[in-house]
Amino acid sequence: MSVIAAVSQFVLGALFDLNRPGHYVHWGFIQLSVANLVVIGIMIVLFVAAILIPYRREGGDR
């Protein structure tokens, strides 16, 4: 591999390579990828945060 190719691969390549065999959670007919579970978890955390994080006090912009 040439130096230019190696450098360009380092610069342009993804920091985290997800193009690898996936990991799955299997329970009965439920077979979810761990990546999807992470996304679902993040969505739940954001939902709870959106409810619980207080609005700015009056006197600010709103």
Next chain:
Amino acid sequence: MSPTSRSERRSRSFKPDRDVVEWHGAYVRYDLVKEFLVALGVVALLVVLLTVAFSSPDETPVTVRSWSTNNPVDFAQTAITELDGTSESATYGPPYNTGSNDTQSIGFFSPEKWVGVHIPINTAQDFVIGPLRTLPDRPDVRAALDRYQAAPASQQQAWTAAYEKAVANATFSNGVLHVAPGSYGPVGAIIGDLTSMARSGALDGALVSSKQFYSTDYTKPLLFIADGNYLSDLAGAQHLQGNQWGMMNETGNYPGQAWLWLYTLWYQVPPMNSSSSGDLQVWAIMMLLSLVMILVPFIPGLRSVPRWSRVYRLIWRQHYRSLATAPGASAKT
């Protein structure tokens, strides 16, 4: 509106899930455009950062060439079913042909039948005979095709049946398909030549050829590939098949279409998981649920759930707390 109905409306009782109390309190200025622009900027920044960090799925496309190169026996076994008209595509039904193997319906409701055949596909002609006739300088191929097409239907059926039986135990080595000898007439040469054509990549081009300069219609190669086991096996290895709740998965370690969790859930539940009209049944359930969601404000009981659950008081708890602590005030919904 008549005067009577106006007076009826005035006199009817107030219902908190249907009627709205006019707000007489203070108003606070709020810049909605600013919020939109800030949200747009944050999301755009997140998209750029996540794209740089994770890139995107990079699976090699499945083509007829890759299929016939990696599994030529499966290709030949599928090709003979296209020639004798027993493949899934050949017997699918509308919109491709008049078969009824995969036509779905719920009672009288059958959109496929109503629309009819509007993408006509004859698998023997479109997938096998037509592409082979495009090969230049191949009189032997043309002679085999002429002999096959000139034979009566019963003879064609006898040849294809004999070949289908023989190709079940076929092997492939040194670039040649090895099928046990049998009385299958020109069919052996036809399928052998089609396999060689597929492995060269020429069949991909022949299947997508169109009158337009740029061809984007991949219906024929996709149907052909889907009739074999190769694509299905690849999908199974990547956990992407429907019976694995896999329609929401993505290749590799990428998150997929998690929002399809409900849509794909119905495919795992009886009778949809074994019904020949499963797709239509799942679609009907989702349409019904979508209709219920759209009509929530008009459905008594369901429209009161937010008022009963009181989640809104959790979101606007500062407001209700201030109302409760205000002198002479009481917190009301």
